Amino acid sequence: MKQLSCEQAKQIDMVDYLSSLNHHPQKVHNQDYWYLSPLRQEQTASFKVNRRLNVWFDFGIGKGGDIIDLSTMYHNCTTSEALRKLSDFQNQPVLSFHPLTVFGGSAVSSLRFAGEKKEPTDSKIVVQATRPLSANNLIGYLEKRQIPLGIASKYCQEVDFLLYGRQHTVIGFLNNSGGYELRSDTFKGSSSPKDTTFIDNKTEQIAVFEGFFSFLSFCTINGSQAAPLTNSLILNSLSFVDKSRDLMEKHLRVHLLLDRDMPGKNYTQKALNWDRDKYIDRSEFYGAHKDLNDWLVHDRNSQQQYQRHGRKL
Incomplete structure (x- = not known):
């Protein structure tokens, strides 16, 4: 041989x-x-x-x-x-x-x-179909993460995709270039092209999130508020922070709600160094947790009290 x-x-x-x-x-x-x-x-x-x-x-x-x-x-x-x-x-x-x-x-x-x-x-994710969220296992996953179906349905879809010759069905969150962030209880990935998601509510302020479950948590916490939410930027990857600077700086205030792990903290500090009057670190709100969704899941009582008093993040 x-x-x-x-x-x-x-x-x-x-x-x-x-x-x-x-x-x-x-x-x-x-x-x-x-x-x-x-x-x-x-x-x-x-x-x-x-x-x-x-x-x-x-x-x-x-x-x-x-x-x-x-x-x-x-x-x-x-x-x-x-x-x-x-x-x-x-x-x-x-x-x-x-x-x-x-x-x-x-x-x-x-x-x-x-x-x-x-x-x-075989190793490339190929999206086959999308439709409104309805699968019981995906609704159960949203419940596990304390996201109401009504809020998730406004921003997410049910997505079928192929990977390694097998079909999967997950929650999909669309980005600005037509790709999806894909999540379920057992899957975390994304389809090409990778990009940010900008939600324009015609306000002068913007909230910046690392992942879409933090954004959905923000919507859940503030769901009872009558006033429109700020504009929202979901990065879908910290690698898009620098690319998104021009968009962020078009706003009067930039509220940073990035993850509390080391990469999230580093990028938060980087943005604060750009302009401490414009950029505001809001992550202390969930300071004992990895991100806003982690806070929502583990501090349900605090969240309910927060909503009862009509407070807004």
Whole structure:
């Protein structure tokens, strides 16, 4: 049996290879596959494989690389030995039968010839149909997150999409370019193109949210108010903060309701540094929680009291 060259070995699909070692992703977001690190013990997945680039990075140890780097570290062996092991994997003459793997909530059979790559189109989310929200499991998911169906139905749709040859039905939130943020109790992802969502209520102020469930929570909290809400910008990704600066600065006041994790705090601080008179950090309202929806879910009593007194966030 001929041993693979380094370049040939680097063509082996890393997701397939990890599956052969009995390591399966905890979650999948577009081309990013997140694992409990195969290189150490951990409780939260912080080992990422980008399947399109076929590279990995372990955030717990700050190291990454290609499949040869992974094999040498995993087996604690030399490059030559790693190439031999990868050659053995690539040249298996039998079918590999791996357990069903949950990708973003969908069960996908890993049955295929060893080393065979999926067609790249399989890994792209393809939206097939949209309609008003009606599925019981999606309504139950909204209830779990304390979002009334009436509010969700104003801004969201029920979306059917294909991924890895299987159909899924989730809650879809449309962005300005026609793509969707897609959510259910077992799936988190988005369809292309990725973009922000701007909701224009013709006001001079704007509230900025990181994700659409924070926006829906804002609508829920202020649902009893007669006055129109501020304009709203849902970033759908913090990477759009800089791109959205011109839009934000057209407003008299910019109310920032980003997540309370480190990236959210960093971008909040960045915006405050632009102009502390215009930009206002409102995240202290839910300061003990990750985001506004987390506050809504865990502080229902506070939320009901907040509404009874007619207060507005």
